[in-house]
Amino acid sequence: MAQTSNVFKLAVASGKGGTGKTLLSTNLASFVSEFDDVLLVDLDVEEPNDSIFVKGLVSDVHPQYKMVPQWDVARCDLCGDCVDICNFNALVNVGKMIVVYENLCHSCHACSELCHKKALPMKKHHVGDVSVIKSQNLTLLEGRLNVNEEQPVALINNVHSLVNQNWSKYKYQIFDSPPGTSCSMVASTGKCDYILLVTEPTPFGLNDLKLAVDAAKLMKRPFGVVINKYGSGNKDVEEYCRDNGIEVLGKIPFDISIAERYSKGELLLDKHCFRSVVSSLYNKLENIRISQNG
């Protein structure tokens, strides 16, 4: 759905991991920051790494919670209904107590609402943090899930809400999304105005690109493709995009020095061949943004 203002929410996603989402997100955000305010949001909450490339001070940390039941020994009669009700096996009746697995809980409240003894009141459970990192015009929000948490979606949804509450004045919002096509990718990209699918010209890249295209179509999000490591591999990704009418918005050349510098945590906008891809991509996205906002 298009935003009411002229906010442009751009998701950078991919089926396959390691195709260059973070490379593109951080450099595109940095490019925009040369002349405008830009918000970069790291939604790869299980392994966030945008902060390696965007150097700045953490100005604020927002703790994030999900609601989980807390077992009340004084009220419980150990009937076990909660165990049967839970769709996610987050509760186990071990005879003399109910064990709650906070990491498995989807915060649906069913056990809590249906407990006839009111023995499972909901409480806040800390799942991770959102750090705010400022680097001149660029503001980075980094979502980070705590180790041992298994549910990135709740945190990703929280980050989206936080953006809408506190950073809605930012016209450019770039969401660096987790790889794959599972719940966390859907939660990251599903409400964005446009999805950039980053891929590589290999059989794996193509296979997972097709899955990501299917996901974008199911979510009814407009999308385009960026081919990274272009010049290596084969032409199958390009042919697939051409045959299916999918726009290729950029081709990042296969160049070992890009990989070397990326591995040192450097941005690459001072590299001419790379900068021209990002600059041209920005112009195309700007046209998309303007056309979407009518």
Add this chain to the structure above:
Amino acid sequence: MKILFTSTGSEWSSKIDPRFGRAEYLLIYDTEKDELISTDNRSVNGKAHGAGTATAQKVFDLSPDVIITGNGPGENAARVLQHLNPKIFIDAQGLSVKDAYEKYSAGDLSQLPLS
């Protein structure tokens, strides 16, 4: 004494299922009654998460004294089993339930310490 096997079938000749949470069958051998009773656990196959706790709940309700399995329970399941405190023997994958029982009886299976 009750001995629980994670198994791929419901017979003595069935193979031990190396998986705990996603074991297809839970077989209980009651040494006093000399009977083998099977519980179909294949319903966990459709679950993306929580197979370990779902199976652990069933195991808890069956309350075996001994568990014979393959890889051993994962962290979530192990937390449940602490409340039952059975002896857990692992690395029985590849064996039939019968052979695993004989190996256990001979003291040739390795026991997993539950901490």
